[in-house]
Amino acid sequence: MRSRAEAEPAVRVDRLTVEHHREPLGIGEAAPRLTWATVAGAGWTQGGYEIAVDRGGRTTTGWVEGGESVLVAWPGAPLRSRERVEVSVRVRGKDGSTSDWSAPTAVEAGLLSPEDWTAVPVGPGPGTPPDGVWLLRREFDVRGDVVAARLYLTAHGVAEAEVNGAAVGEDVLAPGWTSYVHRLQYATHDVTALLRPGANVLGIRLADGWYRGLVGFDGGTREVYGDRVAVLCQLELHHADGTTAVVASGPDGWSAAPAPTSSASFYAGERHDARSDDRSWSTPGTPTGSWRPARDVSPRDPGTLVAPEGPPVRCTQEVEPVSVTPLEPGTFLLDFGQNLVGRLRLRVQGPRGTLVRLRHAEVLQDGRLCTRPLRGAPSVDEYVLAGGGPEQWEPRFTLHGFRYAEVSGWPGGLAPGAVTARVQHTDMERTGWFECSDPLVTRLHENVVWSMRGNFVHLPTDCPQRDERLGWTGDIQVFAPTAAFLYDCTGMLRSWLRDLAAEQLPDGTVPWYVPYVPGGPIWSPPRPGAVWGDAAVLTPWDLFERAGDRQVLVDQYDSACAWVDLVTRLAGPGRVWDQGFQLGDWLDPAAPPEDPTASVTDPHLVATAYFARSTDHLARTAEAIGRPEDAARYGALAAEVRAAFRSRYVTAEGRMTSDTQTAHALAICFDLLLPEHREPAGTRLAHLVRSSGNRIATGFAGTPLVTEALTRTGQVPTAYDLLLCAELPSWLYTVRQGGTTIWERWDSLLPDGSVNPGDMTSFNHYALGAVADWLHRTVAGLAPAEPGYRRVLFQPQPGGGLTWARARHRSPYGEVAIEWHWTDGRLDVEVEVPTGATGTVQLPLQAPREIGPGRHRLTADVPPDWADR
Numbered sequence: 001m002r003s004r005a006e007a008e009p010a011v012r013v014d015r016l017t018v019e020h021h022r023e024p025l026g027i028g029e030a031a032p033r034l035t036w037a038t039v040a041g042a043g044w045t046q047g048g049y050e051i052a053v054d055r056g057g058r059t060t061t062g063w064v065e066g067g068e069s070v071l072v073a074w075p076g077a078p079l080r081s082r083e084r085v086e087v088s089v090r091v092r093g094k095d096g097s098t099s100d101w102s103a104p105t106a107v108e109a110g111l112l113s114p115e116d117w118t119a120v121p122v123g124p125g126p127g128t129p130p131d132g133v134w135l136l137r138r139e140f141d142v143r144g145d146v147v148a149a150r151l152y153l154t155a156h157g158v159a160e161a162e163v164n165g166a167a168v169g170e171d172v173l174a175p176g177w178t179s180y181v182h183r184l185q186y187a188t189h190d191v192t193a194l195l196r197p198g199a200n201v202l203g204i205r206l207a208d209g210w211y212r213g214l215v216g217f218d219g220g221t222r223e224v225y226g227d228r229v230a231v232l233c234q235l236e237l238h239h240a241d242g243t244t245a246v247v248a249s250g251p252d253g254w255s256a257a258p259a260p261t262s263s264a265s266f267y268a269g270e271r272h273d274a275r276s277d278d279r280s281w282s283t284p285g286t287p288t289g290s291w292r293p294a295r296d297v298s299p300r301d302p303g304t305l306v307a308p309e310g311p312p313v314r315c316t317q318e319v320e321p322v323s324v325t326p327l328e329p330g331t332f333l334l335d336f337g338q339n340l341v342g343r344l345r346l347r348v349q350g351p352r353g354t355l356v357r358l359r360h361a362e363v364l365q366d367g368r369l370c371t372r373p374l375r376g377a378p379s380v381d382e383y384v385l386a387g388g389g390p391e392q393w394e395p396r397f398t399l400h401g402f403r404y405a406e407v408s409g410w411p412g413g414l415a416p417g418a419v420t421a422r423v424q425h426t427d428m429e430r431t432g433w434f435e436c437s438d439p440l441v442t443r444l445h446e447n448v449v450w451s452m453r454g455n456f457v458h459l460p461t462d463c464p465q466r467d468e469r470l471g472w473t474g475d476i477q478v479f480a481p482t483a484a485f486l487y488d489c490t491g492m493l494r495s496w497l498r499d500l501a502a503e504q505l506p507d508g509t510v511p512w513y514v515p516y517v518p519g520g521p522i523w524s525p526p527r528p529g530a531v532w533g534d535a536a537v538l539t540p541w542d543l544f545e546r547a548g549d550r551q552v553l554v555d556q557y558d559s560a561c562a563w564v565d566l567v568t569r570l571a572g573p574g575r576v577w578d579q580g581f582q583l584g585d586w587l588d589p590a591a592p593p594e595d596p597t598a599s600v601t602d603p604h605l606v607a608t609a610y611f612a613r614s615t616d617h618l619a620r621t622a623e624a625i626g627r628p629e630d631a632a633r634y635g636a637l638a639a640e641v642r643a644a645f646r647s648r649y650v651t652a653e654g655r656m657t658s659d660t661q662t663a664h665a666l667a668i669c670f671d672l673l674l675p676e677h678r679e680p681a682g683t684r685l686a687h688l689v690r691s692s693g694n695r696i697a698t699g700f701a702g703t704p705l706v707t708e709a710l711t712r713t714g715q716v717p718t719a720y721d722l723l724l725c726a727e728l729p730s731w732l733y734t735v736r737q738g739g740t741t742i743w744e745r746w747d748s749l750l751p752d753g754s755v756n757p758g759d760m761t762s763f764n765h766y767a768l769g770a771v772a773d774w775l776h777r778t779v780a781g782l783a784p785a786e787p788g789y790r791r792v793l794f795q796p797q798p799g800g801g802l803t804w805a806r807a808r809h810r811s812p813y814g815e816v817a818i819e820w821h822w823t824d825g826r827l828d829v830e831v832e833v834p835t836g837a838t839g840t841v842q843l844p845l846q847a848p849r850e851i852g853p854g855r856h857r858l859t860a861d862v863p864p865d866w867a868d869r
């Protein structure tokens with residue numbers, strides 16, 4: 001306790017985090033890096049820090065000189081497998097002031113070496129029916145005083161564990177989907193509190209999941225990874241006397257029985273018959289049901305087991321219906337007011353044997369669910385009541401994308417709270433917010449957030465509802481800057497990038513989607529395609545820029561080089577990538593609905609522009625990780641590609657050969673033009689936008705760039721006109737049509753309210769929401785000027801009649817924020833810079849100003865028409 005006379009220190013360590021973990025339990029890094037954010041008065045600068053690690057005896061680094069606070073190297077000896085330590089830090093200012101020690105953060109290593117695994121996969125064996133769900137159980141004795149118990153759990157399939165009838169953790173669809181052949185994630189759970197002296201039971205529910213179930217297109221492909229589901233787990237009991245007992249999956253003592261859930265599949269949905277529920281199946285004794293010895297199945301190389309780098313999928317929100325419409329007796333139409341991804345939880349009471357059916361859809365047509373866009377994913381859950389009292393049920397091994405649900409077979413009336421939507425996604429920490437005076441733009445931003453939530457489910461997917469749900473590389477490539485602002489997704493995307501590298505073909509080809517599954521003649525075998533394959537270079541860079549993690553660049557470097565080297569070979573000495581199949585400006589609104597690749601912009605122009613972009617970023621990457629020779633080589637190559645781009649795709653007068661929004665946006669944003677052609681290109685782009693009535697005319701390649709290109713060439717008013725247009729096609733058209741997520745097509749819903757008849761009509765696709773990055777950086781005016789926001793650029797470019805905007809982001813250094821109000825020719829701006837960072841403020845018509853940590857108020861005279869001059 002501090003005595004009254006002692007004042008609180010003027011500086012305090014606000015949070016201490018470990019790598020990119022939300023909860024550092026069972027981590028895979030033996031020497032995890034540490035990040036802390038400090039809260040101090042304006043002008044305070046860190047002059048040094050001291051890290052203490054308590055490994056049963058406390059050691060400290062002593063004072064280390066320096067201002068570092070982000071991803072600081074682990075002090076001292078690496079962690080051993082299972083080792084649990086407590087870490088704290090204190091900081092000292094250049095002015096000599098010191099903070100208290102931060103509250104200790106517990107860090108626990110997982111199983112770091114293949115030798116730690118004695119478990120082998122065990123399951124129901126071969127020949128089991130598809131989509132079946134299994135219960136596996138193992139009884140064991142607890143002898144002596146257990147001081148800590150850990151369950152290391154993974155599966156060929158998806159699994160949930162129980163110990164003595166109690167659920168272990170809240171993870172959903174664990175272990176998620178990785179490139180299973182190369183990497184299978186295991187989770188670590190603290191189960192100490194669930195054990196009791198004497199007889200105990202470890203129970204596992206196991207379903208096909210991605211391993212054996214249907215994944216991919218056209219209804220999906222089965223058994224992509226194997227035909228036998230299995231659990232792989234190791235329960236380790238640490239006793240007070242220092243001894244350890246291990247209960248591992250394997251040939252001994254495990255039995256298996258079919259679960260009352262007779263089928264579970266991502267696409268079809270789940271069916272559960274509560275009449276055969278035996279709630280005691282995971283408690284000691286003899287459970288009911290047809291149990292038989294479980295079998296040793298498909299071996300697993302423990303060298304492929306990895307600890308997760310990001311958080312698990314969990315329920316993050318519950319949403320009640322905003323309306324319930326009775327359709328016929330026992331049948332109700334529910335509107336949750338928000339297109340979301342998750343499952344319905346029922347609270348129901350009725351006669352035994354009553355079948356309640358749940359159907360899901362993103363949209364209605366003629367007052368009924370429109371399920372056509374779901375294609376081969378019927379998304380129907382069924383529950384058969386046990387009867388005899390209130391019952392509660394939620395599917396476990398499926399996920400649906402929906403705003404509406406039809407509930408049929410419901411006994412009696414549907415009371416409030418009877419059917420609740422539970423939102424599920426990777427449980428990343430929210431880090432970014434944006435709002436402005438135009439409610440439609442604010443809603444657009446909210447739609448982007450929801451589409452991110454719906455598609456960050458273990459991996460970044462294109463869509464969550466139909467028979468696809470794949471890790472399309474192009475979609476995340478364009479969306480990553482937005483994603484990294486909104487949520488701390490570095491851990492999750494880092495892990496996915498390792499899968500990308502693992503699945504890259506020997507010649508450097510990046511699959512269209514990762515993990516790869518067979519997908520018909522266009523996608524299988526994978527072929528190199530621009531925009532999509534460029535994720536290998538550009539997405540690591542985005543994470544470096546936003547999260548400040550240089551190691552991502554190091555880890556992905558070979559993969560990035562392999563991609564650029566491949567494109568270099570494909571382009572040949574001419575440096576123009578003009579051969580082969582390209583998706584180009586995919587889903588250009590002018591392309592015929594049945595051929596989204598038929599964009600107005602030459603696909604090879606897009607490909608060559610991206611070749612230049614990736615080569616340039618690879619040069620920067622090489623520079624950032626200390627490979628100057630590579631940097632010079634790729635830098636020179638990038639210059640050659642830019643020159644080749646100009647001679648092929650830019651006329652002598654500086655016109656693009658494809659006179660389109662996308663071609664101009666690419667050329668401007670990727671710096672492909674001669675200096676004298678930049679401004680004319682901007683003028684031409686503005687002309688193209690105006691002559692289309694301010695409607696958007698871009699697909700996946702152009703959309704993230706078009707407002708940025710206008711901004712960079714002094715056409716800010718046109719950028720706002722484009723943003724604020726509400727006619728088809730435009731961002732705000734989708735909002736005006738009632739969209740609550742970002743759509744795949746600009747016209748997923750047609751003006752008459754009917755659903756686009758195209759085969760690909762998702763209402764939850766984040767790619768076209770990449771404009772949110774421009775909202776953050778330009779409308780609000782908050783951008784990283786140095787990796788990890790160590791220096792922040794505050795450069796609001798007001799326009800479009802907006803009177804205020806604000807954004808904030810929790811950077812590795814702490815919160816960065818801006819808010820501006822623009823009235824009567826006066827722009828009032830308030831910004832916040834966290835300790836350890838600095839800022840540059842660039843207000844219209846003013847010289848840039850450097851600022852330090854703290855809150856700052858600034859004012860500028862900005863006449864209403866400033867941008868038009």
Ligand code: BGC
Nearest residue numbers: 462463472474475583586760
């Ligand atoms: C997906 C995408 C993807 C595209 C590539 C679509 O089916 O939904 O968003 O990037 O195919 O062609």
